[in-house]
Amino acid sequence: MQSFEIDKTDLLRIKTALEGDDADLEVVLQGYHASEIAILFEKLPQEAKERIINILPTDIASEVISEMDEEHHPGELLVNLHPEKRSEIVEELDYDDATDIISQLDEDQQHEILKDIDQEDASSIRALLSYDEDTAGGLMNSEIIRVNISLDKKGALDAIIHQSEEMEELYTIYVVDEHEILKGILSIKTLIKARADALVSELVQTNFVYVKADVDQEEVARLISQYNLTSIPVVDDGMKLLGRVTVDDIIDVMEEENTEDILKISGVSEDEELSGNWQDAVKSRLPWLVINLGTAFLAAAVIRHFSAVEEKLPVIVAYMSIISGMGGNGATQALAVTVRRISLTDLSDQQAYRTVLKEFLVGMINGAANGLILFVFAYWYDANPMLGLVLFLAMTGNLIVAGLTGAGIPLILKRVGIDPAVASSIIITTFTDCIGFLLPLWLASKVLL
Amino acid sequence: MQSFEIDKTDLLRIKTALEGDDADLEVVLQGYHASEIAILFEKLPQEAKERIINILPTDIASEVISEMDEEHHPGELLVNLHPEKRSEIVEELDYDDATDIISQLDEDQQHEILKDIDQEDASSIRALLSYDEDTAGGLMNSEIIRVNISLDKKGALDAIIHQSEEMEELYTIYVVDEHEILKGILSIKTLIKARADALVSELVQTNFVYVKADVDQEEVARLISQYNLTSIPVVDDGMKLLGRVTVDDIIDVMEEENTEDILKISGVSEDEELSGNWQDAVKSRLPWLVINLGTAFLAAAVIRHFSAVEEKLPVIVAYMSIISGMGGNGATQALAVTVRRISLTDLSDQQAYRTVLKEFLVGMINGAANGLILFVFAYWYDANPMLGLVLFLAMTGNLIVAGLTGAGIPLILKRVGIDPAVASSIIITTFTDCIGFLLPLWLASKVLL
Numbered sequence: 001m002q003s004f005e006i007d008k009t010d011l012l013r014i015k016t017a018l019e020g021d022d023a024d025l026e027v028v029l030q031g032y033h034a035s036e037i038a039i040l041f042e043k044l045p046q047e048a049k050e051r052i053i054n055i056l057p058t059d060i061a062s063e064v065i066s067e068m069d070e071e072h073h074p075g076e077l078l079v080n081l082h083p084e085k086r087s088e089i090v091e092e093l094d095y096d097d098a099t100d101i102i103s104q105l106d107e108d109q110q111h112e113i114l115k116d117i118d119q120e121d122a123s124s125i126r127a128l129l130s131y132d133e134d135t136a137g138g139l140m141n142s143e144i145i146r147v148n149i150s151l152d153k154k155g156a157l158d159a160i161i162h163q164s165e166e167m168e169e170l171y172t173i174y175v176v177d178e179h180e181i182l183k184g185i186l187s188i189k190t191l192i193k194a195r196a197d198a199l200v201s202e203l204v205q206t207n208f209v210y211v212k213a214d215v216d217q218e219e220v221a222r223l224i225s226q227y228n229l230t231s232i233p234v235v236d237d238g239m240k241l242l243g244r245v246t247v248d249d250i251i252d253v254m255e256e257e258n259t260e261d262i263l264k265i266s267g268v269s270e271d272e273e274l275s276g277n278w279q280d281a282v283k284s285r286l287p288w289l290v291i292n293l294g295t296a297f298l299a300a301a302v303i304r305h306f307s308a309v310e311e312k313l314p315v316i317v318a319y320m321s322i323i324s325g326m327g328g329n330g331a332t333q334a335l336a337v338t339v340r341r342i343s344l345t346d347l348s349d350q351q352a353y354r355t356v357l358k359e360f361l362v363g364m365i366n367g368a369a370n371g372l373i374l375f376v377f378a379y380w381y382d383a384n385p386m387l388g389l390v391l392f393l394a395m396t397g398n399l400i401v402a403g404l405t406g407a408g409i410p411l412i413l414k415r416v417g418i419d420p421a422v423a424s425s426i427i428i429t430t431f432t433d434c435i436g437f438l439l440p441l442w443l444a445s446k447v448l449l
Numbered sequence: 450m451q452s453f454e455i456d457k458t459d460l461l462r463i464k465t466a467l468e469g470d471d472a473d474l475e476v477v478l479q480g481y482h483a484s485e486i487a488i489l490f491e492k493l494p495q496e497a498k499e500r501i502i503n504i505l506p507t508d509i510a511s512e513v514i515s516e517m518d519e520e521h522h523p524g525e526l527l528v529n530l531h532p533e534k535r536s537e538i539v540e541e542l543d544y545d546d547a548t549d550i551i552s553q554l555d556e557d558q559q560h561e562i563l564k565d566i567d568q569e570d571a572s573s574i575r576a577l578l579s580y581d582e583d584t585a586g587g588l589m590n591s592e593i594i595r596v597n598i599s600l601d602k603k604g605a606l607d608a609i610i611h612q613s614e615e616m617e618e619l620y621t622i623y624v625v626d627e628h629e630i631l632k633g634i635l636s637i638k639t640l641i642k643a644r645a646d647a648l649v650s651e652l653v654q655t656n657f658v659y660v661k662a663d664v665d666q667e668e669v670a671r672l673i674s675q676y677n678l679t680s681i682p683v684v685d686d687g688m689k690l691l692g693r694v695t696v697d698d699i700i701d702v703m704e705e706e707n708t709e710d711i712l713k714i715s716g717v718s719e720d721e722e723l724s725g726n727w728q729d730a731v732k733s734r735l736p737w738l739v740i741n742l743g744t745a746f747l748a749a750a751v752i753r754h755f756s757a758v759e760e761k762l763p764v765i766v767a768y769m770s771i772i773s774g775m776g777g778n779g780a781t782q783a784l785a786v787t788v789r790r791i792s793l794t795d796l797s798d799q800q801a802y803r804t805v806l807k808e809f810l811v812g813m814i815n816g817a818a819n820g821l822i823l824f825v826f827a828y829w830y831d832a833n834p835m836l837g838l839v840l841f842l843a844m845t846g847n848l849i850v851a852g853l854t855g856a857g858i859p860l861i862l863k864r865v866g867i868d869p870a871v872a873s874s875i876i877i878t879t880f881t882d883c884i885g886f887l888l889p890l891w892l893a894s895k896v897l898l
Contacts (some may be wrong), residue, residue, distance in 0.1 A: 035677075188637060224700070225704065228483070251703065268786060278814075286815050287678050288778070296774050303767040304767050311760075318752040318753050321745070365735075369738075371736055433770070
């Protein structure tokens with residue numbers, strides 16, 4: 001099976017079926033997986049989506065809604081359904097999915113949805129709504145299988161079968177005491193293989209990884225990845241079991257965080273939707289460009305300051321554009337490596353120092369190599385070895401600055417608690433532009449005039 | 450528990466223990482998880498690593514080795530061990546991990562390792578070594594639980610318990626016929642809950658997602674993420690079951706692919722190790738910088754071509770640096786959004802066309818907004834409204850070029866089968882630099898001189 005892409009055939013099939021009666025539509029829909037219908041929804045008008053949700057069995061309908069991308073507003077679809085159908089769907093949803101969808105709505109709409117559903121479900125969802133969505137608490141699902149540590153094998157298996165009614169996968173079983181305090185984990189394999197009279201307290205694995213509810217989702221992803229977990233339990237400050245975060249939620253988090261990293265490093269605001277419209281793109285990018293324009297005026301001021309040099313040595317203008325551009329490229333390289341490294345591991349002071357030192361060396365060598373090419377070119381084309389020397393020194397100097405700032409600025413920003421991906425590229429461009437103009441012009445003014 | 454970071458205390462504790470006898474060292478090591486020891490290994494000399502591996506129980510030793518980053522050469526550590534210990538460790542490793550590690554070695558070393566181990570294990574690992582490491586076949590693990598479709602509940606449970614001896618997690622059970630042809634999947638939950646006389650053929654789920662062994666790992670990641678799977682079966686062309694890829698392998702793939710994306714978009718070669726030394730960094734980045742230097746000469750040629758304009762209107766030099774710099778920024782924004790979008794979804798022709806159109810609009814609006822600021826500044830500071838008009842038009846034009854190329858070039862590269870992240874930024878910088886100088890100079894030559 002290949003990854004699903006909407007092609008015209010599928011869309012046409014659905015659209016034709018939408019013109020027919022419900023029975024026909026139902027047959028066509030049976031040919032699609034819920035996550036495929038969620039993708040088809042991106043291309044269908046609101047009425048069509050509502051009609052399809054109403055026709056689908058509740059379990060498929062809730063899966064479709066939970067698979068819809070946030071940017072296609074599953075919450076609004078839910079709000080517009082008939083209250084009875086809506087309550088069925090919401091009760092069928094996993095708590096964490098229900099919470100994600102409902103959190104997109106305003107308070108009145110949230111109340112509207114929650115007042116009609118089973119009150120136990122409603123209070124669980126309300127509890128989840130209270131966590132920041134970027135934390136373990138916001139990611140976790142509170143529907144988990146828990147067994148009391150005092151049970152025996154048969155009691156535990158019965159409890160698991162009873163609780164697994166609404167669960168797709170068993171993953172790990174959590175072992176708690178009578179106060180719901182997490183005591184350990186139990187794999188279903190261990191339980192199945194145990195002798196008939198074994199006790200949970202003998203089988204429980206008490207050395208396990210867990211997180212507090214307020215831990216950031218990036219940290220949760222790092223733990224799951226580092227310890228190769230399929231799920232991680234979430235507890236409160238008193239070790240009371242609140243829920244678990246599963247690895248499939250983490251995959252979505254990683255995609256989201258990685259998109260954010262790439263966008264931020266490129267001066268796009270992190271919440272720009274990749275498939276958003278042009279209005280949103282302008283809103284997300286124009287502010288960065290205007291800030292950049294401000295810093296570009298600084299570099300322009302350097303050029304104006306040395307107008308006498310440019311007048312007497314017009315050829316310097318072409319060269320300084322090369323030097324500042326190369327500085328930008330070198331800085332981007334150092335920045336990408338450093339930002340990515342920071343986002344995967346926390347660097348110690350010593351590692352941070354070594355990183356900056358490494359980028360200094362790399363900048364110096366790459367600068368000297370490219371500076372040498374400029375020297376040769378200026379010697380040969382402009383027959384001006386002294387100009388060549390100035391260019392060699394300026395290129396080397398600017399690539400050193402590029403390396404130092406490309407590695408140093410994100411590390412400094414991280415230390416003072418600012419997201420290194422956001423502001424780095426603007427600050428660094430300013431440096432390499434200004435120094436890229438300043439160095440050749442100033443050196444030329446000393447040596448050549 | 451927090452994500453593990455090496456701090457000086459841990460390192461000091463290990464180093465002190467390394468000076469003592471094996472018994473002391475063993476006690477200290479017991480305080481660490483295998484994945485933590487793997488991280489500590491990054492800071493220890495070769496002899497220390499070998500000694501620790503020899504002391505650790507085989508199951509922990511093999512886990513440590515499988516957790517070591519490729520860039521810290523777990524294979525070499527393995528090669529240097531005593532053959533007997535080495536064989537024990539290799540036999541304990543999951544086949545996919547063993548294959549990853551052994552594939553890093555040269556053929557003689559591979560042979561050396563495989564000749565001493567259990568020959569069934571060796572032939573499984575040899576089979577896995579034949580797949581490209583970036584495909585489903587290269588990622589998959591062939592140790593999976595399979596039950597024959599003709600069994601009943603008790604027979605299936607017995608088969609599972611028998612086969613699960615060496616497996617950490619049960620995940621999904623695969624159902625095959627007598628020719629090992631994959632017939633469907635079976636969740637352990639369904640099996641436990643089934644009545645005692647149920648048959649596997651009644652319980653099997655025949656509608657499932659699978660991949661062929663030669664499918665690219667990015668596609669595997671996309672399927673696992675799209676269908677929220679914990680594992681996906683891998684089959685050959687005749688639907689014979691070969692193995693499965695689990696979600697925890699996919700997390701590593703995603704991290705790797707995302708690092709590559711960020712590096713490539715920034716002109717760093719994708720295999721530069723984030724924590725590598727300066728020699729490797731120079732090797733990975735200098736070629737890109739030299740290519741960039743070549744293209745920068747193009748932009749410089751534009752500047753030289755219009756030297757008359759610069760002479761008569763020196764102030765244009767400062768402004769054109771602003772316009773080309775802003776073009777680079779705008780292009781980077783469009784490029785980041787487009788490259789990230791391409792890497793998450795395949796765009797239809799129509800979606801591709803709309804993306805380029807959107808970036809055209811965004812470029813025009815952002816260009817006009819920034820161009821207006823330049824106009825006002827030139828009017829006020831240089832008292833030259835016609836210059837302001839030239840700058841307004843040049844800025845707008847260059848940001849349109851930036852948007853068109855930033856979105857268009859990666860889409861074109863993707864169509865012709867070139868990785869869009871690699872070459873895009875170089876090609877695009879060339880465009881925005883050249884046009885950023887050409888537009889203001891050419892317009893000025895027409896309007897102002």
